[in-house]
Amino acid sequence: MYQNLGKALLIVAALGLSACANPDRFGGAGGPGGPGGPGGVDVGGLGSPSDPRSIAYFNQTIGDRVLFAVDQSTLDAQAQQVLSQQAQWLNANVQYSAIIEGHADEQGTREYNLALGERRANAVREFLISQGVAGNRLRTVSYGKERPLQICSDESCYRQNRRAVTVLSAGAGV
Amino acid sequence: MKTTVISTLAALAMLAAPAVTPAQAQEPLRIIIEDGVIEPIPLAIPVFIAETPGAEQVAAEMTRVVAANLVGTGLFREISPDAFISRITSFDSPIQYADWKAINAQGLVVGAVSVGGDGRLNVKFRLYDVFSDAPLGEGLQFGGTTQSWRRMAHKVSDAVYSRITGEGGYFDSRVVFVAESGPKDARQKQIAIMDQDGANVQYLTDAASIVLAPRFSPNGSQILYTSYETGSPSIYLMDIGSGQRRQIAADAGSMTFSPRFSPDGSRVIYSMSQGGNTDLWLQDLGGGAPVRLTNAPSIETAPSFSPDGSRIVFESDRSGTQQLYVMSAGGGEPTRISFGAGRYGTPVWSPRGDYIAFTNQNQGRFHIGVMRVDGSEERLLTASFLDEGPTWAPNGRVIMFQRETAGAAGVVGLYSVDISGRNLRAIQTQTGGSDPSWGPLLP
Numbered sequence: 001m002y003q004n005l006g007k008a009l010l011i012v013a014a015l016g017l018s019a020c021a022n023p024d025r026f027g028g029a030g031g032p033g034g035p036g037g038p039g040g041v042d043v044g045g046l047g048s049p050s051d052p053r054s055i056a057y058f059n060q061t062i063g064d065r066v067l068f069a070v071d072q073s074t075l076d077a078q079a080q081q082v083l084s085q086q087a088q089w090l091n092a093n094v095q096y097s098a099i100i101e102g103h104a105d106e107q108g109t110r111e112y113n114l115a116l117g118e119r120r121a122n123a124v125r126e127f128l129i130s131q132g133v134a135g136n137r138l139r140t141v142s143y144g145k146e147r148p149l150q151i152c153s154d155e156s157c158y159r160q161n162r163r164a165v166t167v168l169s170a171g172a173g174v
Numbered sequence: 175m176k177t178t179v180i181s182t183l184a185a186l187a188m189l190a191a192p193a194v195t196p197a198q199a200q201e202p203l204r205i206i207i208e209d210g211v212i213e214p215i216p217l218a219i220p221v222f223i224a225e226t227p228g229a230e231q232v233a234a235e236m237t238r239v240v241a242a243n244l245v246g247t248g249l250f251r252e253i254s255p256d257a258f259i260s261r262i263t264s265f266d267s268p269i270q271y272a273d274w275k276a277i278n279a280q281g282l283v284v285g286a287v288s289v290g291g292d293g294r295l296n297v298k299f300r301l302y303d304v305f306s307d308a309p310l311g312e313g314l315q316f317g318g319t320t321q322s323w324r325r326m327a328h329k330v331s332d333a334v335y336s337r338i339t340g341e342g343g344y345f346d347s348r349v350v351f352v353a354e355s356g357p358k359d360a361r362q363k364q365i366a367i368m369d370q371d372g373a374n375v376q377y378l379t380d381a382a383s384i385v386l387a388p389r390f391s392p393n394g395s396q397i398l399y400t401s402y403e404t405g406s407p408s409i410y411l412m413d414i415g416s417g418q419r420r421q422i423a424a425d426a427g428s429m430t431f432s433p434r435f436s437p438d439g440s441r442v443i444y445s446m447s448q449g450g451n452t453d454l455w456l457q458d459l460g461g462g463a464p465v466r467l468t469n470a471p472s473i474e475t476a477p478s479f480s481p482d483g484s485r486i487v488f489e490s491d492r493s494g495t496q497q498l499y500v501m502s503a504g505g506g507e508p509t510r511i512s513f514g515a516g517r518y519g520t521p522v523w524s525p526r527g528d529y530i531a532f533t534n535q536n537q538g539r540f541h542i543g544v545m546r547v548d549g550s551e552e553r554l555l556t557a558s559f560l561d562e563g564p565t566w567a568p569n570g571r572v573i574m575f576q577r578e579t580a581g582a583a584g585v586v587g588l589y590s591v592d593i594s595g596r597n598l599r600a601i602q603t604q605t606g607g608s609d610p611s612w613g614p615l616l617p
Binding site: 071073099106107108109110111112114115116118119121122123126139141142143146147148149150151152153 | 386431447449451473491533563
């Protein structure tokens, strides 16, 4: 099934850091009648987490996301370690490109959080580029506070929502 | 230091007015909306007279809308019809002022409704200043289709409100907003439009994509909004009547969002994010290349024009935290105007030009507030877990905003509050609501 990945395939990227069952893949791609419906999920082959060339390995073993401090977009040491491994994987698997999704917690106004999420996504993109990944394989998008992963209103959830997620897609450029 | 004005009340002032007739020195029914304490003015609003057979029901419904509008301002209270001594049986019959004084009605609204053979609805009304023994202003009438009965009731309400307060009305106006449903981590959002009181909701987009922050054009015929339908946020212009729309200010590899019209409707100011940096841009809707208004490494967003089009208020974190700045509409060096505690965002210039409304975030609480355009006289009007995104009523005296409650089961809805901080009210909508934008008075 790994070979059946279509060009337009979107990948479910959910199972890494969170116990939450909600896939971190959001609206826009699937129309109301499309697979999974609004905000739904297009399912594709992830491969096995033990296969270093698989998307599952990238998402779970390396980790597809990094977290940020409140109102910050700087990458701490742990984030840099994860991103270094992401860069190595992307350099070894050039048939993939990635969309980096920046997110914010709900403690902020809508427009500011959109801009902040973009800052976070861009910080990840710049780091990956610094590690040798071609910039034309990396696109960014910010969801601001529109798509929280965890929905409680305290720091335990907020900290998981302040994230940038590297979402792989098949295809060399975006 | 700032205090939250929970219930600063407007002052009631009975002003001496120029004598209108030699026979009577009138003391007109009048409210000045400003800080102070008000006891709501008692109004008698007898059921409007049905002047044609079959008009009884619409007359009764229009009366209820007028009463609800006026009472909803917090400036008036309605006297129970059970207390009435006089009966209004004809629109032109003389008013027995003593009967209305006896039940302490300061104002009396008399209305009459007829439905013509062609199905046209006609409503007329007179407002009486009971303690002056005289009408307040001329009688007025409005005609329209029977389907537009609510709008006609809003027009009557606006006229009564204006005559007593001296302010423009706002009842006959609409609000665009984002209708929200579903859980917090899978919210579905649709652009919707409704009457300002929450009636007549219509959806302008489906729920396939995330949509944000619709903004009315100055004449109320178009909206700007942000949609993720291409996968990345970008700005769309929609004609409300036809539903036709087009993407504007799109730029590959960037996000565009937070649009607002210029006061003449010809230009759009917005934010564009590129390479981790967000600045303000201006696009002429007639065409041409977008013009960059700010060029700073900080976040510049949420711009709003002054009503004369000469200045722009926006938020920036160039100082290290979100604060409010005013600059010339052509760009240039901005002046910071917010200096209170916490962060400030989403500034909106009042249509009257006298205040800027904003969101303040401080110590885990959110507030809606207003300040003079130079930053003075700041006052916070509300406080909650998450209040955000003020918009002004056409008369610049009432603000609508969104309030979201905390936690996994948190719900978001629309509220309104006076600029004095009084009369906080929930707007009843079928779904959750956010990102309101209050349109102009309808023609």
